[in-house]
Amino acid sequence: MPEEQQEAEEGIAGGGGGWASTALQPVRWLRMLCRELGATFVAGVVLVYGLSQGFAGSFFRVASDYYWKDVQRVQPATVQLLSAVFFIPWVLKPLWGIMTDVFPVRGYRRRPYFLFAGVLGTASAAIVTMVNGLPMTSAILSFVGISTAVAIADVTIDACIAKNGIDKPSLVPDMQSLCAFSSSLGALIGYATSGMFVHHLGAQGALGVMALPPATLVFLGFFIYELKMYQHNVKEKVLNKVHMAVKGMAQTIKYPVVWKPSLYMFLSLALSISTHEGQFYWYTSKEPPNPGFSQEFVGMVHAIGAVASMVGVLVYHKYLKDYPFRSILFYAQLLYGVSGLLDLTFVLRWNLLLGVPDAAFVTLEECCARVVGRVRLMPMMVLSTKLCPPGAEGTFFALLMCIDSAGMLAAKAGGAAVLRALRVTRTDFARLWLAVLVRNLLRLSTLAAISLVPTADQTDVLLPRDLLAVAGDGSPPAAGDGDDEERLQLAKFADHVVDDDDDD
Numbered sequence: 103m104p105e106e107q108q109e110a111e112e113g114i115a116g117g118g119g120g121w122a123s124t125a126l127q128p129v130r131w132l133r134m135l136c137r138e139l140g141a142t143f144v145a146g147v148v149l150v151y152g153l154s155q156g157f158a159g160s161f162f163r164v165a166s167d168y169y170w171k172d173v174q175r176v177q178p179a180t181v182q183l184l185s186a187v188f189f190i191p192w193v194l195k196p197l198w199g200i201m202t203d204v205f206p207v208r209g210y211r212r213r214p215y216f217l218f219a220g221v222l223g224t225a226s227a228a229i230v231t232m233v234n235g236l237p238m239t240s241a242i243l244s245f246v247g248i249s250t251a252v253a254i255a256d257v258t259i260d261a262c263i264a265k266n267g268i269d270k271p272s273l274v275p276d277m278q279s280l281c282a283f284s285s286s287l288g289a290l291i292g293y294a295t296s297g298m299f300v301h302h303l304g305a306q307g308a309l310g311v312m313a314l315p316p317a318t319l320v321f322l323g324f325f326i327y328e329l330k331m332y333q334h335n336v337k338e339k340v341l342n343k344v345h346m347a348v349k350g351m352a353q354t355i356k357y358p359v360v361w362k363p364s365l366y367m368f369l370s371l372a373l374s375i376s377t378h379e380g381q382f383y384w385y386t387s388k389e390p391p392n393p394g395f396s397q398e399f400v401g402m403v404h405a406i407g408a409v410a411s412m413v414g415v416l417v418y419h420k421y422l423k424d425y426p427f428r429s430i431l432f433y434a435q436l437l438y439g440v441s442g443l444l445d446l447t448f449v450l451r452w453n454l455l456l457g458v459p460d461a462a463f464v465t466l467e468e469c470c471a472r473v474v475g476r477v478r479l480m481p482m483m484v485l486s487t488k489l490c491p492p493g494a495e496g497t498f499f500a501l502l503m504c505i506d507s508a509g510m511l512a513a514k515a516g517g518a519a520v521l522r523a524l525r526v527t528r529t530d531f532a533r534l535w536l537a538v539l540v541r542n543l544l545r546l547s548t549l550a551a552i553s554l555v556p557t558a559d560q561t562d563v564l565l566p567r568d569l570l571a572v573a574g575d576g577s578p579p580a581a582g583d584g585d586d587e588e589r590l591q592l593a594k595f596a597d598h599v600v601d602d603d604d605d606d
Contacts, residue, residue: 157315160293161296164400172305177527219258375517375540385464
């Protein structure tokens with residue numbers, strides 16, 4: 103048994119079995135990770151996933167909504183379109199990943215990009231917070247800067263995870279657990295505190311908190327452990343691998359067993375248009391008969407939704423992971439469309455006719471949306487991993503995640519078009535119910551393409567034998583020659599979908 107795996111099990115078992123030993127299990131686990139992977143790496147994962155992505159991402163979602171509504175006083179359709187613009191840096195994650203590999207600075211491939219992300223994020227958040235009467239164009243550029251900083255930091259830490267995953271393969275589940283736990287805990291804290299900060303500091307003042315997480319990335323850029331490179335042909339070597347990887351992806355995507363489910367996943371995400379901004383403007387409006395929710399309550403509902411999202415992961419893992427792809431995706435998409443009727447019921451105020459208060463009903467709706475949304479996305483992620491050819495797993499997975507991100511981008515832009523077409527404004531919500539109805543019908547329309555999804559089980563091999571026999575670059579896959587690290591680093595191990603599936 104590998105030493106690090108034995109240490110992990112000893113940390114889990116704990117000596118004595120009492121409540122004190124149980125309480126100390128996370129501490130033993132973190133000490134083991136620091137010993138095996140390095141304290142600066144563990145700190146980097148916590149800072150990027152927990153603080154920069156989890157806390158800042160959730161805090162930004164609430165505070166930015168109020169900023170555009172109360173400070174810039176923008177129409178909901180425009181804000182919905184802007185949310186698509188802010189998502190573009192995440193669509194470009196493969197590009198950021200290639201840059202960190204191809205363009206080292208003074209022999210370092212990770213430290214300079216943490217520094218750049220930290221400076222960019224801090225400066226962007228400071229501009230939004232400190233400049234009163236900031237023009238809308240400047241505000242948009244600042245928000246794009248904040249989003250880009252988080253995306254670059256995410257890509258860079260994923261490269262470090264890929265490197266450690268190759269050096270310590272038995273600790274890959276532990277690293278992913280550290281990422282998931284840090285992100286979930288950060289999101290809970292961000293959602294729970296965002297409303298309070300907006301209430302006491304105002305939306306513009308609350309965004310000043312967004313300068314703190316990227317500031318820690320500057321610290322990380324100076325102190326994270328990284329070996330300096332002295333090779334002079336690294337750029338040419340990686341560029342050649344990029345060329346071969348792109349060639350392999352073009353060959354792989356031509357197979358029907360690959361492009362058909364990829365097309366379904368794109369359609370499923372693109373047709374699930376987002377009407378979030380229209381609903382946000384409506385349920386925070388103080389004009390009767392609108393709900394008029396407070397900033398604190400909005401943040402708390404999102405925090406409860408974050409817990410429900412984790413419940414969705416547990417439900418899938420325990421009860422649904424053994425169902426065939428087509429069956430689980432069909433019923434998940436059907437339930438996703440039907441659960442949207444809760445939004446329609448809320449907008450039409452039918453919940454009051456049923457005697458259910460607004461606060462209770464919106465909490466129920468948020469929990470249902472998060473659980474169903476997570477159950478819908480999990481099999482898509484598993485299906486994506488099953489479509490990756492040997493030797494090009496990381497790069498092709500990055501391509502699939504890029505396609506999925508493009509679908510989410512289309513959903514945000516589509517929602518903006520629907521809100522604008524139905525003339526949903528800051529004060530006129532008469533047709534908001536129709537926008538929600540259109541959204542639900544589009545969700546259900548995805549079921550017409552369910553035949554694109556294979557009927558295989560989630561544990562089956564989907565790729566044909568000829569793709570399994572050769573690597574994605576057309577040559578037999580090599581093992582143990584160090585090339586696996588660079589292939590994985592091109593893709594940054596995996597793209598993480600960050601609760602945008604719940605942005606409805």
